[in-house]
Amino acid sequence: MACNANMMHMLGVCRTARLTSSIALPLGADKIGRGFYTSLSSRVKFTRKICASLAQAKPSASGMASTQKKVLVPIGFGTEEMEAVILIDVLRRAGSDVTVASVETDLQIEASRRVKLVADRPISACTEEMFDLIVLPGGMPGSSRLRDSEILENITKRQAADGRLYGAICAAPAVALETWGLLKGLRVMCTRDGSEVVKHEYNPVEWSFAKTPVVLVPIANGSEEMEAVIIIDVLRRANIHVVVASVEETLEIVASRKVKIVADKLIEEAATSAYDLIVLPGGMPGAERLSNTQSLTKLLREQAESKKAYGAICASPAVVLEAHGLLKEKKATAHPAFSQKLADQSAADTRVVIDGNLITSRGPGTAMEFALAIVEKIFGQEKAISIAEAMVFPYP
The missing domain is CATH 3.40.50.880 (Class I glutamine amidotransferase (GATase) domain)
Incomplete structure (x- = not known):
């Protein structure tokens, strides 16, 4: 899939693999079965779509004893803090067990607008875990830091190969998922919410x-x-x-x-x-x-x-x-x-x-x-x- 410069900062993606039969795209798009995409302006809507998909997904092997879904949100230097925090916040509101993992040597990272966030654990501590969803926030150079993490790449590729949910927003689909070859056969859609500020x-x-x-x-x-x-x-x-x-x-x-x-x-x-x-x-x-x-x-x-x-x-x-x-x-x-x-x-x-x-x-x-x-x-x-x-x- 070719990604131009505008798409780098506009597109988001969540692949549903074989876990859901269909997901409705914004703007009345047809059912696409294997994925949905959103824009930076729809962070909360994007996360709500993820929650809906996650609710239909079968629990990971490690979470079979519990209905609580396990989610991995990786972060790095330059991650877009709004995207990361909205994903974590909304998914936790939905009852998911969210692990925030740093791809850096330290748990504390400085995000794109200098907000300092502290991860729960390093990405190296997540290699043996099974997640129901892996979702990448965007931002630059944060998306590049995620892309360059070999451990995260391997975890996400295994997630895709096992047919489990993975997703991304903003620059991360083009910078990370496309580079890892995880967007093949998936359609991209950039949307804009037309609601007015009141x-x-x-x-x-x-x-x-x-x-x-x-x-x-x-x-x-x-x-x-x-x-x-x-x-x-x-x-x-x-x-x-x-x-x-x-x-x-x-x-x-x-x-x-x-x-x-x-x-x-x-x-x-x-x-x-x-x-x-x-x-x-x-x-x-x-x-x-x-x-x-x-x-x-x-x-x-x-x-x-x-x-x-x-x-x-x-x-x-x-x-x-x-x-x-x-x-x-x-x-x-x-x-x-x-x-x-x-x-x-x-x-x-x-x-x-x-x-x-x-x-x-x-x-x-x-x-x-x-x-x-x-x-x-x-x-x-x-x-x-x-x-x-x-x-x-x-x-x-």
Whole structure:
């Protein structure tokens, strides 16, 4: 199968081998039996398709005693962190036993936008295991690092030869699977989700900064990893200086679906600096841990009093901002499970809400729109669209 340069960053693939009779492609494509493909803009949809295929697959030999499906997600230096974390998070939500394996010499890797992720084990420790699914995140040079791992190549080739599920997204199908000869006879499809971003702005004010904006993203044990990583990734794509601060006693935190993330510094050190924007990921009990961190809530109060920008997503608008009086006379939204805690619920059904210097959003499924809306407020719509197009995400 020939892959041109555009396909390198657009296509994704999951081969279903003989384990399912058919899978429906996006855009009403015909049944194809042996595989489906998706684009970078459909990460969560891609993972949902994988979950559906995985549900129909027979358990691996090592997992015959349990209905829990075993999944391998390899990562390397330069892996696209959003793709890796979304795959891990959603598959774990679906009940899969997900192993995150590093193809590097260390368990900790630095992803494409400098988010530090910690794998569960080295890829060398996976050679004797049988997996129901192996799925490769993309990103560059991450896809090349996966491709160059002889151990991963052998594991994936054995997976294909045994007729078990394997898949990839973004650059990984072309860079890794094609190089390994695992796309022969499979059709490739690049799709684009046509849904619109839904946001509303009240009391518009200009967010302007004299220099490169500095943004604080605090994280805690139990933070929602998709939200945290998407915010960090997108803002760094916009060349914003993002400081990731742990409110725990260590730099490494374990997020809500057990993804391990390493912060840049502890909150006590971060609290000595000033920020143009402070933005909180959600997740439970992560939001509660942020709310109970005195140094962070002090920073947030000072941010609001100085009329500087701040924001939150998912549970955090209610659990942190509302709880500390930081939504007074403000329109906001939150995750549906927490929106009833908002004093003003008139905008609670909107995906992204901006009110002056405050921005809030609803959850993992709105995190991309949330992050791009921040970029738009800081740099304008043209910059946000440019970043969205590079990710094959429709905006606005």
